[in-house]
Amino acid sequence: MKKLINLTINDQHYEVAVEPNQTLVDLLRYQLGLTGTKKGCEMGDCGSCTVILDGKAVNSCLVLALQADGRSIQTIEGLETGEGLHPVQEAFVEKGAIQCGFCSSGMILSAKNLLDQKSNPSEIEIRRALAGNLCRCTGYQKIIEAVKSVPQAN
Amino acid sequence: MSEYTVINSRAVRVDTPDKATGKAVFIDDMTMPGMLYGALLQSPLAHARIVSIDTSKARNLPGVKSVVTAAEAGLVKYGVSPARYDETLFCHEKVRYVGDDIAAVAAVDMETALKAVSLIEVEYEELPAVFTIEEAMKAGAPVLHDNYPGNICAEVHSEFGNVEEALADCDLIKTTTFQNKRQDAAFIEPQGCIASYDLSGNLTLYSSTQVPHYVQRTVAMVLKLPVGKVRVVKPYVGAGFGIKASANPLELSACLLSMKTGKPVKMNYNREQVFQYGRARHQFTHTMTTGVKKDGTIMALKHLCYLDGGAYSSFGIATVYYAGSLLGGPYKLPNMKYDGYRIYNNKPACGAMRGHGGVAARACWEQQLDMIAEELKISPIELRLKNMMVAGDVTCNDLNMSSLGMKECIEAVKDGSEWTAKKGKLPKGKGIGMACGFFVSGAGYPIYRSDTFHGTVIVKLTEDGGTALVYTASAEIGQGSDTTFAMIAAEALGIRLEDVRLESGDTDFGVDLGAYSSRQTLMTGHAVKEAAEDARRQVLEVLAKELNVPVENMDIKNSLIEFKQGNVDFTGLRTRYSKEHRGWNDNPADGPLTFREASRIAYLSKGSIVGTGKYKPPELGGKYKGATVGTSPAYGCSAQIAEVTVDEETGQITVDRITDAHDCGLAINVTSVEGQMEGSVSMGLGEALFEEVKFDKKGHVINADLAEYKIPTMLDMPQIKTIIVESNEPNGPFGAKEVGEGAIMPTIPAILNAVYDAIGVRIHELPMTPERVYLAIQEAKKGKTG
Ligand code: FES
Numbered sequence: 021m022k023k024l025i026n027l028t029i030n031d032q033h034y035e036v037a038v039e040p041n042q043t044l045v046d047l048l049r050y051q052l053g054l055t056g057t058k059k060g061c062e063m064g065d066c067g068s069c070t071v072i073l074d075g076k077a078v079n080s081c082l083v084l085a086l087q088a089d090g091r092s093i094q095t096i097e098g099l100e101t102g103e104g105l106h107p108v109q110e111a112f113v114e115k116g117a118i119q120c121g122f123c124s125s126g127m128i129l130s131a132k133n134l135l136d137q138k139s140n141p142s143e144i145e146i147r148r149a150l151a152g153n154l155c156r157c158t159g160y161q162k163i164i165e166a167v168k169s170v171p172q173a174n
Numbered sequence: 175m176s177e178y179t180v181i182n183s184r185a186v187r188v189d190t191p192d193k194a195t196g197k198a199v200f201i202d203d204m205t206m207p208g209m210l211y212g213a214l215l216q217s218p219l220a221h222a223r224i225v226s227i228d229t230s231k232a233r234n235l236p237g238v239k240s241v242v243t244a245a246e247a248g249l250v251k252y253g254v255s256p257a258r259y260d261e262t263l264f265c266h267e268k269v270r271y272v273g274d275d276i277a278a279v280a281a282v283d284m285e286t287a288l289k290a291v292s293l294i295e296v297e298y299e300e301l302p303a304v305f306t307i308e309e310a311m312k313a314g315a316p317v318l319h320d321n322y323p324g325n326i327c328a329e330v331h332s333e334f335g336n337v338e339e340a341l342a343d344c345d346l347i348k349t350t351t352f353q354n355k356r357q358d359a360a361f362i363e364p365q366g367c368i369a370s371y372d373l374s375g376n377l378t379l380y381s382s383t384q385v386p387h388y389v390q391r392t393v394a395m396v397l398k399l400p401v402g403k404v405r406v407v408k409p410y411v412g413a414g415f416g417i418k419a420s421a422n423p424l425e426l427s428a429c430l431l432s433m434k435t436g437k438p439v440k441m442n443y444n445r446e447q448v449f450q451y452g453r454a455r456h457q458f459t460h461t462m463t464t465g466v467k468k469d470g471t472i473m474a475l476k477h478l479c480y481l482d483g484g485a486y487s488s489f490g491i492a493t494v495y496y497a498g499s500l501l502g503g504p505y506k507l508p509n510m511k512y513d514g515y516r517i518y519n520n521k522p523a524c525g526a527m528r529g530h531g532g533v534a535a536r537a538c539w540e541q542q543l544d545m546i547a548e549e550l551k552i553s554p555i556e557l558r559l560k561n562m563m564v565a566g567d568v569t570c571n572d573l574n575m576s577s578l579g580m581k582e583c584i585e586a587v588k589d590g591s592e593w594t595a596k597k598g599k600l601p602k603g604k605g606i607g608m609a610c611g612f613f614v615s616g617a618g619y620p621i622y623r624s625d626t627f628h629g630t631v632i633v634k635l636t637e638d639g640g641t642a643l644v645y646t647a648s649a650e651i652g653q654g655s656d657t658t659f660a661m662i663a664a665e666a667l668g669i670r671l672e673d674v675r676l677e678s679g680d681t682d683f684g685v686d687l688g689a690y691s692s693r694q695t696l697m698t699g700h701a702v703k704e705a706a707e708d709a710r711r712q713v714l715e716v717l718a719k720e721l722n723v724p725v726e727n728m729d730i731k732n733s734l735i736e737f738k739q740g741n742v743d744f745t746g747l748r749t750r751y752s753k754e755h756r757g758w759n760d761n762p763a764d765g766p767l768t769f770r771e772a773s774r775i776a777y778l779s780k781g782s783i784v785g786t787g788k789y790k791p792p793e794l795g796g797k798y799k800g801a802t803v804g805t806s807p808a809y810g811c812s813a814q815i816a817e818v819t820v821d822e823e824t825g826q827i828t829v830d831r832i833t834d835a836h837d838c839g840l841a842i843n844v845t846s847v848e849g850q851m852e853g854s855v856s857m858g859l860g861e862a863l864f865e866e867v868k869f870d871k872k873g874h875v876i877n878a879d880l881a882e883y884k885i886p887t888m889l890d891m892p893q894i895k896t897i898i899v900e901s902n903e904p905n906g907p908f909g910a911k912e913v914g915e916g917a918i919m920p921t922i923p924a925i926l927n928a929v930y931d932a933i934g935v936r937i938h939e940l941p942m943t944p945e946r947v948y949l950a951i952q953e954a955k956k957g958k959t960g
């Protein structure tokens with residue numbers, strides 16, 4: 021039995037009917053066409069499906085769509101502004117932190133979430149915050165460089 | 175300062191803004207109108223005879239559009255090496271591993287497709303199964319493939335020089351046995367595809383592949399379609415590392431189902447199926463005997479290797495050859511004997527993975543060389559330098575080191591890691607170790623015997639606007655090849671990178687053998703360069719006529735035409751250009767003649783300007799059996815130094831730092847070269863410390879997920895110091911050669927040697943889990959006291 025839920029995604033309000041066993045990642049990707057959120061394992065192991073849910077980075081494959089009812093979500097599509105790339109996106113592009121790009125949406129959102137909560141994080145803080153996002157291509161070095169290079173507000 | 179304007183820089187990759195914003199389209203992001211969803215029925219048993227298959231219940235399920243088995247698919251054999259095609263799309267007589275494909279279903283949605291799969295009734299007669307090399311080779315063991323008695327999938331025997339004679343003259347002979355474990359590539363994007371068959375009989379397959387060309391041929395062959403009716407298109411791919419370098423059952427099933435239904439059919443592996451399909455690194459057991467003179471001169475290597483192959487050949491024939499041939503260098507080795515066996519058993523097939531065939535062999539030998547150096551009281555670096563080949567040397571098995579910055583790499587890591595200050599001076603529990611390696615810069619021959627070009631490229635100039643369109647069937651899978659080729663095209667044509675638009679990964683663009691064997695930079699790069707130069711020549715020839723200036727007196731740079739001698743009056747051309755663009759307010763008014771104007775004038779004179787390029791290596795290698803495997807127009811090489819901490823109480827290894835130098839010829843894109851080096855190190859570190867695909871007694875993968883199969887996270891990776899050593903490769907475009915796989919070669923042995931330096935115990939089996947290291951330490955202690 022489908023159920024109607026209300027949620028905000030990238031500042032836009034949605035009312036959608038979802039199955040009780042439907043995951044948030046599937047809702048985003050297959051029902052709403054927000055395919056920037058990736059799906060690498062569906063078991064909470066890889067982090068490619070990371071979205072920001074009420075200010076927290078979560079694996080959207082582990083969240084039921086129903087659980088997102090009434091909540092606010094930011095996906096990779098919501099990062100760009102009228103002025104162009106978000107500074108974290110810019111840093112990833114500039115530093116060569118993206119290879120195949122399959123981990124990048126999740127990685128960038130985890131990095132953004134970290135920087136939102138803590139300006140000028142130390143290297144170990146970056147490593148801890150992003151340890152749930154697997155990348156098989158880069159060896160992480162340029163990702164860390166990118167996160168470190170993001171201009172900080174203060 | 176580089177003599178180049180575009181290449182040899184840190185140009186930002188052309189694909190990354192899209193990837194950073196989630197706009198880049200990967201296979202699972204695609205949908206098509208009326209698309210059906212496909213699912214596979216895969217064997218739950220490792221070895222069984224198929225008595226009967228009843229698909230009637232599945233067919234009758236509402237929403238099911240097609241069910242196919244071997245009866246519909248036919249029995250055309252396929253695989254990787256034509257000499258060893260040993261798979262059919264679906265099993266017909268028996269299944270050979272848990273996950274072997276039996277049937278496929280297309281339905282209106284995934285749920286229905288999966289339900290239908292569960293309704294297919296298969297009656298099996300279970301057969302005894304073999305899961306290890308020992309079991310498979312035992313007398314009377316069950317045989318997987320009737321035409322391969324003893325389960326020997328392939329064997330290789332080669333000798334260069336005379337090993338026994340040479341060993342008899344050696345002062346020190348060392349024998350060790352080493353084993354790695356079956357690895358998974360663990361790319362983050364599972365394989366997927368969409369096949370679409372149209373009413374005119376054209377089949378288009380969108381697939382997350384590294385090799386559109388080989389997939390095109392395999393699909394055509396297996397489904398009996400003319401090759402010209404099959405088009406394979408690669409969207410962005412979430413990496414492959416070798417596993418996506420051949421056609422898979424998903425692709426073939428989706429194509430067949432689309433042909434049956436006339437609708438697009440989408441299919442995906444889930445993560446468990448990725449592991450179950452396998453095709454990644456083999457488990458190798460190497461026994462090597464090396465003989466040296468007192469002064470450290472390496473005289474001979476006797477090498478025996480067994481590969482745990484799994485149920486089918488896949489790339490395995492090449493793998494078993496590579497495991498031997500890639501020890502021919504980079505050290506001078508006058509005598510080498512190799513006996514290699516690849517053994518079938520009832521596990522998923524192994525195939526090619528980054529550093530194909532050479533990684534475990536390199537680990538075994540580089541550790542052994544350190545043991546020899548220690549016994550001879552020579553430093554490991556000195557031993558290596560003493561025996562190192564130089565550019566122009568040819569190995570005993572006929573591999574030509576046309577450029578080899580190996581010594582420079584060693585010096586670079588030695589300085590970069592402060593080796594001299596550290597070696598022998600670190601506290602107990604801390605260690606430093608080094609190793610070298612090299613790899614082909616593109617396989618010298620295609621996988622199927624052929625006189626084909628390895629790459630063809632078209633550069634077409636837009637009829638207006640001064641943009642160069644580059645069409646290549648090569649495969650961007652994350653390594654950055656699109657950017658590399660756009661840069662090469664821009665450089666060769668003389669225009670800015672932003673004036674190039676590149677499309678790749680589509681078999682309609684030409685032939686390209688794809689992203690494997692680290693071939694694209696050199697091979698596709700050559701073809702891109704030639705095509706761009708062809709287009710450039712055509713533009714200049716028109717200008718020469720129009721302006722009465724010889725072609726040699728003109729150049730194109732930064733999208734501007736340069737005249738080498740005197741003032742050339744081109745106002746007539748400029749006026750013509752402006753007249754064609756009346757009302758435009760950005761027509762060039764003064765300053766040098768632009769490429770935009772020149773290419774328009776060229777079009778007006780000749781019609782569309784299309785430059786073509788192609789590349790095929792010259793005939794390479796010796797005449798002996800298997801001489802083709804290991805040949806390449808060039809070889810990349812590298813040296814690494816690892817620094818580790820080992821907790822002797824727990825056996826826990828932490829890699830603290832890696833210093834990595836790689837000779838990639840001329841670095842086309844410096845950032846991308848570093849990216850390949852860093853990625854290689856992380857994969858090597860994972861294999862050294864954590865990675866092993868494990869099975870239960872019935873042949874099921876028991877760690878088929880990314881939690882239990884552990885790959886390095888950001889917390890596991892040390893600081894990597896990358897140093898690019900640039901030799902000038904005579905056979906490479908602009909002097910460039912590989913980096914993607916050579917860079918992984920030294921990682922494992924550098925860590926092995928560092929671990930020994932830290933604890934004084936040699937580990938000869940991977941992965942170096944805390945348990946294995948702890949037990950080795952205890953064993954060594956016992957040995958000392960007992
Ligand atoms: S898809 Fe959600 S963590 Fe991997």
Ligand code: FES
Pocket residue numbers: 117118119120121122123124154155156157158362412413652
């Ligand atoms: S860039 Fe490929 S997984 Fe991270």
